[in-house]
Each structure stands twice: as C-alpha cells, then as structure tokens.
Amino acid sequence: MEKATFSGMEPINGTDVYYEYYKHESSRDTLVLLHGFLSSTFSYRRLIPLLQTEFNVVSLDLPPFGKSGKSPKFVYSYKNLADTVIRLSEKLGFEKVTLVGHSMGGQIVLNVAHSKPDLVDQAVLLCSSGYMKRMKPHIIFSSYIPFFHLYVKLYLQRSGVKQNLKNVVYDHSMINDEMLYGYLSPFLEDDIFRALTRMIRDREGDMPSAALKRIETPCLLIWGEHDRVVPLHIGKRLNKDLKNSKLVVLKDTGHLVPEERPEDVLQHIRSFMETAGVQESV
Template sequence: MEEATFSGTEPINGTDVYYEYYKHESSRETLVLLHGFLSSTFSFRRLIPLLKTEFNVVSVDLPPFGKSGKSSQFVYSYENLAKTVIQLSEKLSFEKVTLVGHSMGGQIVLNVAHSKPELVDQAVLLCSSGYMKKMKPHLIFSSYIPFFYLYVKLYLQRSGVKQNLKNVVHDHSMIDDEMLYGYLSPFLEDDIFRALTRMIRDREGDLPPAALKRIETPCLLIWGEHDRVVPLHIGKRLNNDLKNSKLVVLKDTGHLVPEERPEDVLQHIKRFMKTAESV
C-alpha cells in the first residue's frame, strides 16, 4: 500500500474516524473515497496509487468499519454517516470535494450531496447501492436481544470471506491471500459485530426517488456489467432519477470495480471531471 501524507484517527462527530490523506504537490482537486458495506479503505488499494498522481486523495474508513471507531453509542444511520463525512471535510478545511463512493459508500455520497450540495463539486458512484428499504421490524426488534451480535458474527462467518469475494468479483483468479486477509482482518474482533447490530437498527433506508430528483450535483455512475450485488438495473434507475448524471458500464466486471478495473475507473473519473469543469 502507498505511503500516505497522513494516516490515523481523528475524533469526528462523537467517534474515531480513520482516514488516509495523500496530498498532491500541485493539484487543487480533492477526491474523498468512501468504501462499501463490510469493507474499508483497503478496497481502494489499487485505485489510490493511480489517483494520487493526479489529485489530493482522502480515503475514509466509515464507522464502524476498518480502523474507525466501533462505538455502540454512535448512530449508524446514513444521514449521520454523511454528517461525519461533512465534519471531516470541514476539519480538513475542504470547501469543495469530489466524492467517490463504492456500493454503500455511494449511498453516503448521495446523502452528502442531498444535505450539503455546496460541498460536493462532483460525485462518482461506483456500483452504488440504491432504493434499499429500512430493515424489517422483526430484525430491528431482534437486534435488542442480548448477544444478538454473536448471531451476526455467525451469519458472516458461515458465508465466509472467500465466498463473499467470489460474489463481488467477476474474475475469481484475482482472489489471493493478500486480498482475503485484507477483507478479513477488520472482522477478527467482536466489537465490529456489536456495532453492526446497532447499524441494523439505525439504517434508515436509501434516499427515495423524490430526494434523488432534487440532487443537482454532476454524477458519474460506473457499473460492472456482471454486478451481482447491486445489479445494473439499479444503476440505470439511478441514472434516470439523478437529473445530471452519466452511466458507464464496464464489460467483464463485477461489483468490486475499484479492485477489478482501477485504470478504467481513473480514466473515466479524469474525463468526467474535465467535462464538468468546462460546463
């Protein structure tokens, strides 16, 4: 992994937020990267070395994932996670950023663009989640049962990291030991499962179409043709609901586009940002 100008945790919005900041010597453009569910900054390991040669790059571990705090008091709603990203941007004195979100991170990007549009110059949605509803009441109720976090842990252990990776990448030959350990390591302590139990309760569901239609931020949607986690029809629907958006589909690609197609993602981002600047 590339050396960051800064990496560590800062107290933001009542929790510890881990981030890596790669400062470019001359670029005025800052990209803030937000990963997906059950992931971390690790998922951008192939994209960051490419982006940092062109831009300032900040990669964030969204609580409770990666090295960020796993407090059972923090509210893990998308609205509050968006507020956390906004407060981190303010702490770093960013007036304008380009937000890049993968999967769940894309939904956080949309929440930021909806609640504080003046911060977001452009948005890049990599196989962004969309149109998911709040958890069913019986599951929310179950999350209050003592030791429910152990059921969450057992469920994730049964599905297994390798099987989950096979579900998110199109070419299974790219799954190696480094990749397996990188996605497994944040789940070796029980604190993450306690926090995920809280997240079951707090997640309020994705932005509805009416809210999406109010977002005026230029949005680039990059999708894997064979995405089995957030299928392409979700990307097409988002492209329809977001008034200022463009959809790009990558052939022979699954859900984990920052790992599978980092060079293509870089080129599409650069092209998109140049087009947005000239408008």
C-alpha cells in the same frame, strides 16, 4: 502503494474516524473515497496509487468499519455517516471535494450531495446501492436480544470471506491470500459485530426517487456489467432519477470495480472531471 502523506484518527460525532490523506504537490482537486458495507480503505488499494498521481486523495474508514471507532452508542444511519464525512472534510479545510463512493459508500455520497450540495463539486458512484428499504421490523426488534451480535458474527462466518469475494468479483483468479486477509482482518474482534447490530437498528432506507431528483450535483455512475450485489438495473434507475448524471458500464466486471478495473475507473473519473470543467491545468 505509496504511504499516505499523513494518516490518523480524528474524533468526530463521538467516535474516531480513521483516514489517509495523499497530498498532491500541485493539484487543487480533492477526491474523498468512501468504501462499501463490510469493507474499508483497503478496497481502494489499487485505485489510490493511480488517483494520487493527479489529485489530492482522502480515503476514510466509515464507522464502524476498518480502523475507525466501533462504539455501540454511535448512530450508524446514512444521515449521520454523511454528517461525519461533512465534518471530516471541514476539519481538513476542504471547501469543495469530489466524493467517490462504492456500494453503500455511494448511498452516503448521495446523502452528502443532498444535505450539503455546496461541498460536493461532483459525485462518482461506483456500483452504488440504491432503493433498498429499511430492515424489517422483526429483525430490528431481534437486534435488542442480548448477545444478538454473536448471531451476526455467526451469519458472516458461515457466508465466509472467500465466498463473499467470489460474489463481488467477476474474475475469481484475482482472489489471493493478500486480498482474503485484507477483507478479513477488520472482523477478527467482536466489537465490530456489536456495532453492526446497532447499524441494523439505525440504517434508514436508501434515498427515495423524490429526493434523488432534487440532487443537482453532476454524477458519474460506473457499473460492472455482471454486478450481482447491486445489479445494473439499479444503476440505470439511478441514472434516470439523477437529473445531471452519466452512466458507464464496464464489461467483464462485477461489483468490486475499484479492485477489478482501477485503470478504467481513473480514466472515466479524469474524463468526467475535465468535462465538468473542474480539473485545472497547472
């Protein structure tokens, strides 16, 4: 993958947000990529080289993931993360963007489209989370126990990066050392686990059907047929609740569609944007 035109940290909402900006020499369309839970910009490593040949691309690490700040004082709610995306977009001078969100990132895309519809030309939801409830009260209460972050760390260590990757990709042969280290490296320091403990308290439930039905932004939903993390029936339900949406199902594909099927994702995004009349010829 080519190096970003520029990258760096931007102080927003009391934390540092890491982003990479791949600027196209002529395109007027900007795609902002939001990754999923326990992930980072790394999950778009196969998709960005394809997108950047046609669009301006910004990929950011949502706090507290990747290289972004991990402050235990930051509010890790979807509402505040959506506001963080909005503020970064405004700081970079974007008036209109296409938001692309994978898994949890898709839920944040929906929050942005709901709260700041004028910013979002269209939304692309890659196996977006949906209809999840807030953490149960006893788990939220337990998060206040001293050193609870160590329990979070132990839980994730027991599940293991390799096992988690096997759960999110259909073809296990694509899992190699580079992939393992890329998803493991952000979790080698304890700060992330303290922040995840705060996220347990802050994360509200996913947007309810009533709120989803008020979103008028054109939405493209791309799903893996064999997604075991956010099953296809969630995509079908979202497709019904979002009044201006289209669902595409990729065969022989799991949850991690940006890694598994980047060429197909590019093709569907391009077709979707052309149909919506937002991609201008130069």
